[in-house]
Amino acid sequence: MTTSKLSRRTALVAGLSTVLFPHVAWPQSTERDVEGGIGGTGIVGILTDFGSLIVSGNLLQTDGSTRFSDGFGQINESDLKIGDSLTIEAAGPPEALLAKRVHVTHPLVGKVSAQSQDGLELVVNGVTCRLENPAADIGVGDRVAVSGLWRGRMVIASRVSRTRSPRDLISGDVQISFGRVRIGPVNMRGPGMSGLVDGSFATAIGRFEPTQARFVAESLTATRFVGAAGALAQLSIEGYLDPVAAAPGYRVAGLGHSFARNLQLDRYEDTRVLFNGPYTGRFAANRAVVLPERFQARRSLLATLSKS
Structure with a gap:
């Protein structure tokens, strides 16, 4: 596993970082309207465990206010299965995230x-x-x-x-x-x-x-995030990179949100990666964790990250 900082002005570093979701407040940009998303903490990834929900290394609680849906309408929490691809909007600090909306996003x-x-x-x-x-x-x-x-x-x-x-x-x-x-x-x-x-x-x-x-x-x-948890401040995204013409030269495939232009992403072009960082109208990712392709290895790693 590799965890790296993503600024061009900072050397890439290897090793496990326990700070994958920093407490940072950012001003909101008018680019947000173009990107089409609002929400508190936006999480996109695969459900790997229950006992709460573990998605992309994030441990999320649910309560009576949590809404569950898929592309065809409302579903129940009991309908969720391991392996479901989810879009989640959550509120609260990183160590106590409460899912306000859980949407099964079938490609x-x-x-x-x-x-x-x-x-x-x-x-x-x-x-x-x-x-x-x-x-x-x-x-x-x-x-x-x-x-x-x-x-x-x-x-x-x-x-x-x-x-x-x-x-x-x-x-x-x-x-x-x-x-x-x-x-x-x-x-x-x-x-x-x-x-x-x-x-x-x-x-x-x-x-x-x-x-x-x-x-x-x-x-x-034409939206992924619908504002269920308030103003978007952070993203935690699992995915693969697609090359694009605009800086920084890549986009997370299927996400629908652009990276900040100053990121160094070349080393991740052929791997499955978990990106974390602020959303400022663009995704200002500042941590990247390379994920195993095999499900059980990835599940174990993400369970570890959810406890860190």
Whole structure:
């Protein structure tokens, strides 16, 4: 494991840092409106443990005020499963975070159109999903909900489960080029596309048309954080980097928020990383922890971080 500071003006250091979530207050920027997010402590990652919730190395309590949802509406806390990809808005100091909103952020919901012989890759809504272990009793033609993280044009799946929902879903980074709108590698059509911002986060619900290789949205949500915990001050984000033209040259795939321009990120371009730091209208990450690809090793490390 490597924990590093991320300023160009500071040497990169190795070793375990016990200060992954510093107590820092920052003024808010008008760039926040472009980025499309508000909230207290914004956490994006995979649920690795219960006994409270452990997500991306953060220990979170819940109470009667905590709201639970997925892309299709309200759910119950009991519906959460290990491996779910979550967006959380939490209030309180780092050592006593209270989740105000817990949202299961599926990158994909749809029909399995192809499957590798070893069962470690599925294609859903035209997107390849790579699994650590074959999904039991899942095959071509099944409708599934995929949890996981975007990595380039594919999803690294942390959980794949059957779903009864007849509607398809895709969520992730918006990419706009020559008037064409994509989420991940998928061409998008439907109302509301003209209002999307390149690099922002969006969730579309509708139908994937395999013959046209496009997703036709019937409804569109263009925010990840909704203000459930107040003004955004910190982010804790698990993910992979995608190269972009703007400084600092990378974006966390699927996040929808940009890094501060002065960060040094080259060493993390091919790894799974947990980034922590202030949100000032851009993500001013100041700590990075390289995470194992294997789930059990990552789970153990994140459990340790949650106690530090």
